[in-house]
Amino acid sequence: MKPEDFLTRKSVVELETNSEEETFAVGKRIAESLTAGMVVALRGTLGSGKTCLAKGIAGGLKIKENVTSPTYTIINEYDTTPPLFHIDAYRLNNDEDFEQIGGRELIGGGGIYVIEWSERIPKSLPSDAVAVELEITGSSSRLIRVFGLELK
Numbered sequence: 001m002k003p004e005d006f007l008t009r010k011s012v013v014e015l016e017t018n019s020e021e022e023t024f025a026v027g028k029r030i031a032e033s034l035t036a037g038m039v040v041a042l043r044g045t046l047g048s049g050k051t052c053l054a055k056g057i058a059g060g061l062k063i064k065e066n067v068t069s070p071t072y073t074i075i076n077e078y079d080t081t082p083p084l085f086h087i088d089a090y091r092l093n094n095d096e097d098f099e100q101i102g103g104r105e106l107i108g109g110g111g112i113y114v115i116e117w118s119e120r121i122p123k124s125l126p127s128d129a130v131a132v133e134l135e136i137t138g139s140s141s142r143l144i145r146v147f148g149l150e151l152k
């Protein structure tokens, strides 16, 4: 899925948050609608709140462990049912790199996959991936657009 394809999705939910806690809460809300096998492709510049939102998703999936950014590990796995895979493609150059670390095979499984810097691996994202775009609109405000997922 190419990044521009996100924009053609029918369902778009737009939310504005004014704190880290509010973005975490949006993640929790997204988690309520996620089921096994789903890929959540996050997009947004450094500091836009991708990791914060991913922590909220983990919280919503009842993960008690401390969730940290997978910037260096690239893939962090959390043992829940279904398991959560928190992926950060920042240090990958492209889809080929992702394939080499077994990423493409991984996201075809029955887990939930939350991917930061997903725009770096566009060809690896399934066409039914949920896309979340985060935009910095102020020092503590973020515009969050969720494509392709009905929120509860």
Ligand SMILES: Nc1ncnc2c1ncn2[C@@H]1O[C@H](COP(=O)(O)OP(=O)(O)O)[C@@H](O)[C@H]1O
Pocket (backbone or CB within 6 Å): 017, 018, 019, 020, 021, 022, 023, 044, 045, 046, 047, 048, 049, 050, 051, 052, 053, 116, 139, 140, 141, 142
């Ligand atoms: N509304 C907001 N939502 C999320 N983070 C915010 C918000 N306002 C300010 N911040 C700050 O922005 C930073 C977001 O960091 P992080 O989630 O690691 O972003 P990313 O993973 O996109 O680089 C944190 O320092 C956080 O305190």
Ligand SMILES: [Mg+2]
Pocket (backbone or CB within 6 Å): 050, 051, 069, 116
């Ligand atoms: Mg991050």
